[in-house]
Amino acid sequence: MITSEVIPYLCGRELLSRENIVDGEVRVFDASRRNQNFRVINQGGRSLFVKQGTKIHGSSSTAREAAVYSILEADDHSHVPFPYAPRLIDYNPDDDILILELIDDAVNLREKYHESRYLQVQSAAAVGEALGALHMKTSLPTVLRRLGRSEPGVLEVDRPGLALLSDFSGSSIDLIRMVQSSADLIVHLDEMRQDWRNETLIHHDIRMDNIIQSSLHGTSEILIVDWETASAGDPAWDVGAAVADYLGLWIQSIPVTGTQSPEKLIHLADFPLSEVQESIAALWRAYARRSEMSADMQIEFMPRVARFCGLKLVQSAIEMVQNSAHWNLTAVTHMQVAANMMGRPQEAVQALLCLDVAS
Known part of the structure; x- marks a missing residue:
């Protein structure tokens, strides 16, 4: 056409x-x-x-x-x-x-945040509400029958096939080699593959680019778009991906000088970690309430969210350098944070994400 x-x-x-x-x-x-x-x-x-x-x-x-x-x-x-x-x-x-x-007056969250340089806690809470509603709504047998099940490709990042590698740039392949050279990361990926759960309909590509904000319907400011990869899957992947995008805002806003490590420049981030943590906490509380999780369920679910958040950061790092001749410090920082979260998810829940049981 x-x-x-x-x-x-x-x-x-x-x-x-x-x-x-x-x-x-x-x-x-x-x-x-x-x-x-x-x-x-x-x-x-x-x-x-x-x-x-x-x-x-x-x-x-x-x-x-x-x-x-x-x-x-x-x-x-x-x-x-x-x-x-x-x-x-x-x-x-x-x-x-x-x-x-057509949602003609809409803007995606990434554009909104970068234009305003300000994180809105209520927007993050709306994302959590939307994901909770999605994971509670659908009948799993219906989803399996009509859409089937699938896992994120990045879950196989330590053993990509030749077809996948042919689509990657040299710098993306360098990051994959970093994963393959880490015995700990390979163990964590294997554990996550074994722990993958096909429990409900998931969007499978949650990112700020696919979440738009609009006042068209009046009842909801947040709308999720681009459902081409949705299937039965693990709700922790959707939530972890949403959390990872907020962490990514913080990491990408840390100045890169080439002479100082990112750790020494954290205080100069345009999106301070404290503000990002506040948004992540609001997202989590709204999700836990909307999905009607008990305290025990939340305690079991939070470390899984942290691990999948780390996995999404790996995916983001690879995507970030896909069109670059060389990897950069920002991508490597994504990988470092990801490795820590996947290896020590409980510590990540408490110290980095600052999540607790929502009442």
């Missing part, structure tokens, strides 16, 4: 009125990334996000995302739409075109 075909297609699906078009109230913008994406701004009605998938080896990420949205709209438990995702408008399997409600 090209830009000029979007409006006729939507009219054919009766998702745009001809009156809006005649009055000149409809504009189409190409927003393509992995798929062909279009933002359709309708001043006289509902704006839309149009996504046409590209099938790879006979499978379509767009079809998968459509299945996720249909599960979120109504599942075996409540038949109440999940309030923390855009609304599904239409999916045409013949053309592999997914149409969602």
